[in-house]
């Protein structure tokens with residue numbers, strides 16, 4: 001589903017992703033962890049070409065992401081993305097936030113888009129907020145709307161970049177619950193997170209990054225019990241003691 | 243004490259001037275908003291050639307006097323066979339000139355919208371223009387209302403440039419009445435009052451809009 005081969009990325013002189021090799025199969029949940037600045041966000045953002053790459057190969061859903069002839073908007077229909085800061089459209093209601101892309105990109109009717117939106121709002125547990133504006137919602141509710149917005153495009157892949165980092169502790173759980181349900185239903189997910197409980201419970205694989213490299217890749221049981229890399233061990237001890 | 247007989251006797255001329263100033267202002271406002279928005283998007287869009295066109299337009303136009311731009315339409319283009327009446331030439335000049343300032347205001351507004359908004363919109367598959375139109379510009383509009391109000395007021399005042407090329411606006415009729423009556427002070431005071439009749443409601447309107455939008459957030 002997602003295939004990185006010898007991928008490199010630079011910001012000017014700064015080598016942010018180094019020789020990335022990674023294959024993610026359909027239905028897999030991959031959790032990316034690592035210290036701040038290690039390139040986790042950059043890696044995830046390459047998948048839907050929010051970042052361009054310098055060299056190497058990246059194939060998503062059978063399409064070369066960085067090929068000149070790739071219709072990026074078409075590829076992006078199949079990739080939902082959830083951001084740390086939600087990025088809901090503040091001038092639109094919850095419902096309008098969710099129906100915009102299905103109507104403009106997929107060309108579905110307003111009626112159908114609304115029905116789909118309501119279906120996903122039910123799924124994330126806040127159908128009663130359909131006509132509210134984002135600012136009227138708690139962080140956890142906003143993030144659930146953002147997830148519903150992504151799902152309304154019926155994507156094949158969902159990307160999450162620290163979806164709970166901006167949330168109050170008491171609302172983190174509600175967002176993680178929605179993500180766990182998604183994972184159970186077989187969604188292909190790439191998740192950057194510091195929520196180790198979540199990683200342990202739902203990840204098929206943990207990818208540990210440091211200084212632009214993937215240092216370790218392992219199933220969660222193995223990774224958490226006995227990380228191969230010294231740096232991973234250090235990182236875990238630091239984060240788990242918090 | 244002002245001599246109101248001037249106002250009464252020349253009421254038709256004042257009214258005609260007022261109507262034309264209003265008309266030129268409204269037309270130039272609509273035109274400069276359209277051109278200004280396009281130029282602002284040109285300057286920001288991820289396409290080099292467009293960035294260059296937008297920047298060239300803004301830097302060129304806003305650094306030369308308005309009257310010169312009006313002359314381009316009034317005497318420059320006619321010299322190569324494209325002819326306008328003086329009202330049209332003046333309004334076009336005013337439009338092109340104001341658009342450069344509006345482009346800068348809108349550009350600042352677009353840049354003030356958090357980057358994540360464009361990323362969210364693009365990552366959902368919207369094209370750049372769709373994202374601009376449905377997500378970025380509506381938010382930028384709120385941000386730019388106060389500086390935009392200033393530009394509109396400048397536009398109304400700058401429309402007096404039409405008077406220089408006999409554009410049948412308030413200023414033109416003011417000059418005419420003054421040369422007929424040999425009165426200057428009173429004639430132009432009335433002209434000023436008519437300008438205030440346009441600019442003060444505009445200013446109040448912008449203020450009211452600003453407060454309403456501030457509340458709706």
Ligand SMILES: Nc1ncnc2c1ncn2[C@@H]1O[C@H](COP(=O)(O)OP(=O)(O)OP(=O)(O)O)[C@@H](O)[C@H]1O
Pocket residue numbers: 011014016034035036037038039040041042043
């Ligand atoms: N636009 C940019 N220009 C230059 N350098 C950048 C840019 N974006 C990110 N970087 C750098 O690239 C490195 C990797 O950034 P990235 O955001 O991918 O890290 P991260 O692992 O997601 O970190 P965090 O946990 O803090 O979110 C950082 O050192 C960052 O400073």
Ligand SMILES: [Mg+2]
Pocket residue numbers: 040041042161162
């Ligand atoms: Mg990050």
